[in-house]
Amino acid sequence: MERYSDVLFAxxxxxxxxxLALMAEALDPHTEQRIRALRPKPGGRFLELGAGLGTVARWLARTYPSAQVVATDVxxxxxxxxxxxxxxxxxxDLTTDGFRAASFDLIHLRWVLSNLSDGARHLRRIASWLAPGGVLLVEEASDFALASTRHEAYRRTxxxxxxxxxxxxGADGAWTRTFPEPLVAAGLRDCGSDGNWPGFTGGExxxxxxxxxxQRVLPDALAAGDITEPEATAGLAALADPRVHDLGITTVAAWGRAATAH
Ligand SMILES: C[S@@+](CC[C@H](N)C(=O)[O-])C[C@H]1O[C@@H](n2cnc3c(N)ncnc32)[C@H](O)[C@@H]1O
Structure with missing residues (x-):
């Protein structure tokens, strides 16, 4: 199966x-707020999976200077x-490579599992890398706010x-809407979830x-017959139009903690 950065987003x-910098600019403040709220263990071992540009990994390293941070990506x-x-x-590659059980006090990943097949299975493996009392924060994409937009060209595109x-x-677009159930099923405690779907003005x-x-994936969508060229042109134009105000694609976050040893 093609991976996110193999071809389309190499x-x-x-x-x-x-x-990726546009993504980080929009999402990093929410991520930083969530991580602070989870109070990761001072001096702990932190893991950032699918780190991309590494903005979150670098923020972790600077904000928690006594922690050891590992940042991975394919x-x-x-x-x-x-x-x-x-x-x-x-x-x-988080789908095939592992870490020893109980290696990390904080594991974070953002917009990684929602681009993979079989997210629940990966989540169970990732949860096993948590040390006792360690915390997992997963922030993933969900498009449920799209269903109700009145900007038809944007919705269709x-x-x-x-x-x-x-x-x-091979990704399942509906899976993240079940958060935090997959974390509960992976055996984590104190699970919770929230979401943010930032309001936007075209061009931001x-x-x-x-x-x-x-634009990168449009040739596939046109070839599949899911949209016409004029519709896509209108949809892309809406995203650049400062007169357009709407809710953006959602990030659904879920967190949970590994049981503490007795
Ligand atoms: C949408 S980007 C998100 C980057 C970063 N997490 C962020 O939110 O700014 C997805 C990232 O996941 C990485 N990735 C995709 N499949 C992966 C895998 N199986 N294991 C590790 N990283 C993966 C990609 O290379 C890419 O950097």
Missing amino acids: HDADGERAR STAFLSECREPNLLVLRH ATACLAAARRRF PWPTFWRVSF
Whole structure:
């Protein structure tokens, strides 16, 4: 199965750094707030899976200087630029590579599992890497706010492009809407969930992230007959239009804690 950064969103593609930077700009403040609220163990071992540009991993390393942070990705092109002394970068495919059980006090991943097939199975393996009392925070994409938008061209374009991307990756677009149930099923305690679907005005970083992402996958969506060229042109234009105000694609977050040893 094709992985997210194998072809469609390859890290060496033109504009990929800028595209991931738009995502980080929109999502990092929410992630930082959630991680602070979970009070990770001072001096602990932290793991950032599918770290992309590494903005969250670097924030963790700087904010918790006595922690040891490991940042992984299947492509470490961007992560190799990280210079924080307490940050280790590993090329690692979370679907096939592992860590020893009980290795980490905090594990975070964002917008990684929602681009993979069989998220529940990966989540169970990831949960096993938590040390007793360690905390897992998963933040993933969900498009349920799209169903109710009155911007028809945006809805049709986004729906067709998201479906085309998920076909490539074998991803199930409905799975993240079940959060936090998969964390409960993975044996974690004190599970909870929330979401954010930032309001946007066309042309801002978040709709720009989506516009450039949809442009990459549009040939697939057109070939599948899920959308016509004029509809897609109108949908992409809406994301750049400062007169358009709407709710963005949602991030659904879930967290849980490994049982403490007795
Ligand atoms: C949408 S980007 C998100 C990047 C980063 N987590 C963020 O939120 O800014 C998805 C990232 O997951 C990585 N990825 C995809 N499949 C992976 C896998 N099986 N194991 C580890 N990383 C993976 C990609 O290379 C890419 O950097």
